Amino acid sequence: MKIVVDAMGGDHAPQAVIAGVVDALNEFAPSIALIGIRERIEGELKKYKFPASLLEIIHAPESIDMHEPATVSIRKKRNSSITLGIELLKKPGYDAFISAGNTGAVVAASSIYLGMIPGVERPGIGLVIPTLNKFSFIMDVGANTDPKPEHLLHYSQMATIYAREVLGIADPKVGLLNIGAEEGKGTDFEKETHKLLQEKVPNFFGNIEPNEVYFGKCACIICDGYVGNVLLKVSEGLLESASALIKREVGKDPLAMLGAFLMKTRLHNIKKLADYSEYGGAPLLGVNGIVMISHGRSNPKAIKNAIRAAAREVEHKIISRISSVVAPGS
Amino acid sequence: MKIVVDAMGGDHAPQAVIAGVVDALNEFAPSIALIGIRERIEGELKKYKFPASLLEIIHAPESIDMHEPATVSIRKKRNSSITLGIELLKKPGYDAFISAGNTGAVVAASSIYLGMIPGVERPGIGLVIPTLNKFSFIMDVGANTDPKPEHLLHYSQMATIYAREVLGIADPKVGLLNIGAEEGKGTDFEKETHKLLQEKVPNFFGNIEPNEVYFGKCACIICDGYVGNVLLKVSEGLLESASALIKREVGKDPLAMLGAFLMKTRLHNIKKLADYSEYGGAPLLGVNGIVMISHGRSNPKAIKNAIRAAAREVEHKIISRISSVVAPGS
Numbered sequence: 189m190k191i192v193v194d195a196m197g198g199d200h201a202p203q204a205v206i207a208g209v210v211d212a213l214n215e216f217a218p219s220i221a222l223i224g225i226r227e228r229i230e231g232e233l234k235k236y237k238f239p240a241s242l243l244e245i246i247h248a249p250e251s252i253d254m255h256e257p258a259t260v261s262i263r264k265k266r267n268s269s270i271t272l273g274i275e276l277l278k279k280p281g282y283d284a285f286i287s288a289g290n291t292g293a294v295v296a297a298s299s300i301y302l303g304m305i306p307g308v309e310r311p312g313i314g315l316v317i318p319t320l321n322k323f324s325f326i327m328d329v330g331a332n333t334d335p336k337p338e339h340l341l342h343y344s345q346m347a348t349i350y351a352r353e354v355l356g357i358a359d360p361k362v363g364l365l366n367i368g369a370e371e372g373k374g375t376d377f378e379k380e381t382h383k384l385l386q387e388k389v390p391n392f393f394g395n396i397e398p399n400e401v402y403f404g405k406c407a408c409i410i411c412d413g414y415v416g417n418v419l420l421k422v423s424e425g426l427l428e429s430a431s432a433l434i435k436r437e438v439g440k441d442p443l444a445m446l447g448a449f450l451m452k453t454r455l456h457n458i459k460k461l462a463d464y465s466e467y468g469g470a471p472l473l474g475v476n477g478i479v480m481i482s483h484g485r486s487n488p489k490a491i492k493n494a495i496r497a498a499a500r501e502v503e504h505k506i507i508s509r510i511s512s513v514v515a516p517g518s
Numbered sequence: 519m520k521i522v523v524d525a526m527g528g529d530h531a532p533q534a535v536i537a538g539v540v541d542a543l544n545e546f547a548p549s550i551a552l553i554g555i556r557e558r559i560e561g562e563l564k565k566y567k568f569p570a571s572l573l574e575i576i577h578a579p580e581s582i583d584m585h586e587p588a589t590v591s592i593r594k595k596r597n598s599s600i601t602l603g604i605e606l607l608k609k610p611g612y613d614a615f616i617s618a619g620n621t622g623a624v625v626a627a628s629s630i631y632l633g634m635i636p637g638v639e640r641p642g643i644g645l646v647i648p649t650l651n652k653f654s655f656i657m658d659v660g661a662n663t664d665p666k667p668e669h670l671l672h673y674s675q676m677a678t679i680y681a682r683e684v685l686g687i688a689d690p691k692v693g694l695l696n697i698g699a700e701e702g703k704g705t706d707f708e709k710e711t712h713k714l715l716q717e718k719v720p721n722f723f724g725n726i727e728p729n730e731v732y733f734g735k736c737a738c739i740i741c742d743g744y745v746g747n748v749l750l751k752v753s754e755g756l757l758e759s760a761s762a763l764i765k766r767e768v769g770k771d772p773l774a775m776l777g778a779f780l781m782k783t784r785l786h787n788i789k790k791l792a793d794y795s796e797y798g799g800a801p802l803l804g805v806n807g808i809v810m811i812s813h814g815r816s817n818p819k820a821i822k823n824a825i826r827a828a829a830r831e832v833e834h835k836i837i838s839r840i841s842s843v844v845a846p847g848s
Contacts, residue, residue, distance in 0.1 A: 255700075320759050330697070333705050367660070367747045370585075375663050375744060398748045399755030414705060415748055417697045418728045422749050423756050425729030429650050430757070430788075437784040444784040450777025454767040458760075 189283050195224030196251035196269045197289025198486045206232045208491025213238040223273040248272045258292025277477040284498040288482035295331050302477040307515030311474035312343045316467035321404025325351045330417035337381040344389045345513045346473040347408040353504035360407035363396035469494030525554030526581035526599045527619025528816045536562045538821025543568040553603040578602045588622025607807040614828040618812035625661050632807040637845030641804035642673045646797035651734025655681050660747035667711040674719045675843045676803040677738040683834035690737035693726035799824030
């Protein structure tokens with residue numbers, strides 16, 4: 189197995205990416221191909237010790253910035269680390285691709301160069317989120333902002349497989365995000381989707397209201413990519429604002445500062461739970477190859493854990509499992 | 519001025535509603551008509567002292583439950599406190615209606631019995647949310663889940679008026695909730711809406727990303743009712759889960775419990791900031807009458823503050839102001 193990692197992707201590339209790759213090489217020794225501007229990769233690698241036989245370096249002269257328009261950059265930069273890295277998956281010996289770079293570009297390049305798993309119409313991005321009951325897997329969080337009910341059926345099937353095989357959840361239930369709990373609630377889209385999932389997804393749980401997302405009622409939560417993206421970003425921003433507010437208030441009062449100090453260890457445990465880097469990247473499911481998108485702000489631990497999750501996808505033959513469930517006749 | 523209050527609406531009705539009405543009567547002495555089952559209202563009122571001359575009681579024999587389907591209940595229960603209370607606004611002398619009951623029923627009854635302000639096509643629900651920079655007013659949070667760009671134009675105009683007149687914000691800016699910050703981001707709906715707002719809303723700020731909602735970048739945030747509802751409920755659920763998590767962790771450790779105790783006063787200030795009951799109810803804007811929807815969980819303070827906000831709407835002639843901006847020719 190060899191995992192291709194985009195050395196040029198993310199806000200702290202190539203430093204953070206390469207540090208994470210080195211940690212992975214030293215801790216669980218996967219074979220890795222780092223793709224990007226060779227001299228920058230080699231320069232950075234000089235800082236570290238690692239089993240060199242496990243690492244291949246592949247030169248890609250171009251890189252796509254975080255904010256370039258996705259489809260344009262894919263067409264114009266045929267030699268970017270994202271494009272060349274994804275195309276590698278069509279060659280034997282390269283099993284997965286990870287990038288903390290431009291999400292839109294990774295989605296577009298994966299769809300164009302890998303195509304879809306037969307039976308799947310549109311790719312979706314899944315993400316592990318912490319809940320009161322361990323964690324849940326939410327999909328789609330932004331690849332497909334105007335989906336059809338069939339797309340959400342496929343997301344349900346793919347999320348179930350990912351939760352079982354990669355996250356190790358024995359019997360994952362699938363909830364449909366909806367602004368009402370009862371059957372028959374929501375827009376026409378949700379009503380139709382609810383009916384379809386009830387009919388075709390044996391582990392369907394029913395509707396999940398947005399305020400229940402973090403309660404951990406079911407392992408998989410399915411929604412359209414626009415709403416999923418809003419959900420994710422609102423949560424990020426709310427936690428950020430709330431902690432800024434707490435710091436502001438506590439800073440006014442020495443007694444409260446002492447209090448915060450005494451709570452430190454426990455708050456650290458919570459922070460760890462909410463830390464996306466614990467869960468690795470966000471799998472792009474539905475394309476005909478294993479692709480993992482890491483947060484732009486990825487630190488080395490996030491990259492290392494994304495490599496671990498991608499390796500599990502490879503080991504558990506995620507693509508052929510999805511293929512056999514989505515298009516059982518094929 | 520007289521404000522009609524639905525005595526039967528909300529999870530803690532009529533007790534919480536009546537307690538809030540009594541507080542309002544004692545604190546700022548508006549004229550109020552309580553509508554609902556007369557003997558229950560009178561029984562409850564026996565507990566309190568208040569200026570009786572300011573209070574009228576109107577009997578409504580039926581009440582609509584929190585989870586009844588809205589349009590059916592409106593048609594079947596013509597003598598409910600919601601239906602009769604809203605119809606009162608067409609009579610002279612009754613200026614605003616407040617209910618903490620079934621939101622869907624209030625929206626449906628208001629649309630049917632009051633009609634729309636000329637020029638406005640669909641009503642929207644606005645809500646004050648706390649931010650790092652005081653508070654913002656977000657609209658729509660659930661009345662219109664499948665809006666057209668024109669509806670969001672009207673929401674922008676109505677939110678601006680509400681922010682200026684009722685919330686006292688001198689120069690409110692309007693942001694469009696969108697999953698990307700740059701112009702040209704988002705779905706076709708957002709792109710089209712962005713263009714329309716840029717053209718027609720002089721105080722348009724541009725796109726606001728979901729993670730920026732609580733930063734307080736602009737006083738008014740406009741979005742479709744589905745997304746607004748998700749945003750609101752996700753935020754509620756996340757704060758609830760986070761505080762449950764903190765309690766769970768802190769409870770494991772006496773030192774952390776002491777720490778939490780020392781922080782109590784400061785955390786209380788934050789709680790107060792995040793407390794919806796400080797801001798009163800959520801105005802239903804666009805219908806041809808002043809209607810305020812309070813949270814189902816409203817406590818007496820929330821009811822009292824909703825009465826105060828409704829009174830400000832009446833004083834500042836919100837309806838005619840909206841009418842002159844939305845349909846300037848009329």
